[in-house]
Amino acid sequence: MPHSPVMRALLLAAGRGERMRPLSDHLPKPLLELAGKPLIVWQIEALARAGIADLVINLGWQGQRIADALGDGARWGVRLAYSREPEQAWETGGAVATALPLLGGAQAPPFAVLSADIHTDFDYSRLFAAQARIAADARATSAHFVLVDNPPHHPQGDMALGADGRVQRHGRLLNYGNIAVFDAALFADRPARQPWKLFPWLYAQVEAGRVSGEHWRGRWFNIGTPQQLAEVDALLRASRAGAGAVRIPPPRG
Numbered sequence: 001m002p003h004s005p006v007m008r009a010l011l012l013a014a015g016r017g018e019r020m021r022p023l024s025d026h027l028p029k030p031l032l033e034l035a036g037k038p039l040i041v042w043q044i045e046a047l048a049r050a051g052i053a054d055l056v057i058n059l060g061w062q063g064q065r066i067a068d069a070l071g072d073g074a075r076w077g078v079r080l081a082y083s084r085e086p087e088q089a090w091e092t093g094g095a096v097a098t099a100l101p102l103l104g105g106a107q108a109p110p111f112a113v114l115s116a117d118i119h120t121d122f123d124y125s126r127l128f129a130a131q132a133r134i135a136a137d138a139r140a141t142s143a144h145f146v147l148v149d150n151p152p153h154h155p156q157g158d159m160a161l162g163a164d165g166r167v168q169r170h171g172r173l174l175n176y177g178n179i180a181v182f183d184a185a186l187f188a189d190r191p192a193r194q195p196w197k198l199f200p201w202l203y204a205q206v207e208a209g210r211v212s213g214e215h216w217r218g219r220w221f222n223i224g225t226p227q228q229l230a231e232v233d234a235l236l237r238a239s240r241a242g243a244g245a246v247r248i249p250p251p252r253g
Helices: 039-049 063-070 091-103 124-136 203-207 226-240
Strands: 008-012 054-059 079-084 111-115 118-120 143-148 175-182 211-216 220-222
Touching: 008 039, 008 091, 039 054, 039 063, 039 118, 039 124, 054 063, 054 091, 063 079, 079 091, 091 111, 111 124, 118 175, 124 143, 124 175, 124 211, 220 226
Parallel strands: 008 054, 008 111, 054 079, 143 211
Antiparallel strands: 111 175, 118 220, 143 175
């Protein structure tokens, strides 16, 4: 289904993947496979199904291998552009600010930012409603976060979701799901080509009540270790093999 305006998305793929070593010593983490398919390709296919076809991928550790593997994206019906960083990547904030020209610049429609190494059944077409809300009045809503149940490796959570659909710092804390939509102007004056973290800088928008959110209760994994990769791989393969309705629990660790 077509949407207007077009939404671009930044896939974060520049990290070293320290916890994934030794697997990530010889292959960038986004190219590690789940059920025979690279982590980043699961994300590209999901975005394509949602009608989000203009994608930017930031590259750091062994980044050229990612570009060589994915090319221009035509095989998935998307258009890929690459934002190149040094092997010591520029953190999420620096990555977004650096990629901003490729995302259309500070006057562009709101865009999505998501990690290349999560695996989820979240329907990315849900983000168009958030994009429209931000585009209609960025002074009232400057960002939208997808929150998920706290995984075992991060039980304390990050943020809460109020009854009004606004993200807040206090309450029943949930995990930031590494999926968001941002007003492009947020990054207009932020430093590019240098490292800085998205949080706590972005908490100022949360505390001002300008961040909407949703709680996704479906499948979501942050694939961080070889054990997690193996567990989710096995569960996906079992599901594909027709093992019936497989409940996929969060991986340990």
